[in-house]
Amino acid sequence: MGVLWGMAGGLGGVVEGMVGEEGEGVVDVNELYVKATIDVTGATILGVELGNLRGEEEGGDMDFLTSFRRVFQQPPLSALISFINLFLPIRRFLPIEANLGYLRASAQLRRMTLDIVKNRVKELAQPDYRNPVSNGADLLTMMLEGEMSLSKAGDKxxxxxxxxxxxxxxxxxxxxxxNALLWASYVLAVHPDIQTRLRREITSHFEAGKTPTYEQLESVVYLHNFCREILRxxxxxxxxxxxxxxxxTIRGTFIPRGTVLLLLPAVASRTAWVWGEDVDEFKPERWENLAGTEADSPYAFGAFMHGPRICIGKQFAMVEFKVLVVELVTRFEFGMTEELEGLGGREPRTTNPGMGYVPAGGMRVKFRKI
Ligand code: HEM
Incomplete structure (x- = not known):
């Protein structure tokens, strides 16, 4: 929790810097939040400080970040190749720079991650070693500590x-x-009533000036409902x-063994016969009164999917999401830009094709320091 609050504070500080002396300004949240969550990933998965949010010039491992971005924030042609590659393995054969650059970056990212693993093995062999970034609570350190406790070499x-x-x-x-944080910012900007209620509920649960505990964070029911409603x-x-x-056979359609099925988690979450006629409305309070199919079926809410391959990071993701929302909503007011106002209530167009639900032209939101 301490690492997450520290990173959230860093994000708040960067937004404060962006809105400057006037305390108000338009922020491109797409780019900003990807940087913030890359840094969270670095600290909590690898136990390294990537320094992405602080800006490249102020340090951080630039080689790692460059290949990281090349692989995970692909330019449009490379993203299209990745998408096609899901169905037809073209990556192995395509001799164009958009593909070759991606392959080079992924090989480099792999090499660097392997180096981090090898270094951590050496560091953990020192008796008093404590990871300074995560205080030992990163996934890599925990995996290696777990491995060290296994006695049979074959189990490792x-x-x-x-x-x-x-x-x-x-x-x-x-x-x-x-993406979750991006849409949360959009909703807060276009629904000032929801924003006011969320801020009020949060501040009434936490002590001013003190870092909330996990239990306090979980006790804010409206925050929980807000976050679930964003993910739905x-x-x-x-x-x-x-x-x-x-x-x-699923609902009368025969599916032979070996068929690969493309599942769209968003469909169940946006289906009227599951959630009711108000399915497209953003209503955090719907989670207080679940009554129909959405209450009966665990499959109604698909954001993290289900079964043995369910998102293994689900609990962590919810905590991370809440911590970042709390930090931002208690430090800033969110407002619509002229661009959002110009949409006249319509939602921004999203990218297509794409693996994530992302606005095609990015997302800009007005922030005002409280
Ligand atoms: C709001 C944020 C997130 C959402 C909506 C989300 C959603 C998902 C979904 C839909 C899957 C596919 C599950 C399936 O095929 O059944 C998945 C897989 C996965 N997620 Fe998440 N995820 C989120 C955040 C995270 C975070 C923060 C982590 C790591 C700390 C994480 C780690 C993983 C892993 C490792 C898998 C692969 C599991 C596998 O292949 O068995 N996720 N996630």
């Missing part, structure tokens, strides 16, 4: 396997969280895959 993961796991967490853990209405991960392990 190799450094390569650990690296693969870490890369999966890095890939899955930052953009989804950044603006489901950040658009798609995931499953393979049918046996022949089956």
């Amino acid at each position: 993961m190799t450094e390569d396997q650990i690296t693969n796991e870490l890369l999966t967490f890095i890939a899955a853990g930052h953009e989804t969280s950044a 209405r603006y489901c950040p991960a658009l798609m995931t895959f499953r393979e049918a392990l046996k022949d089956l």
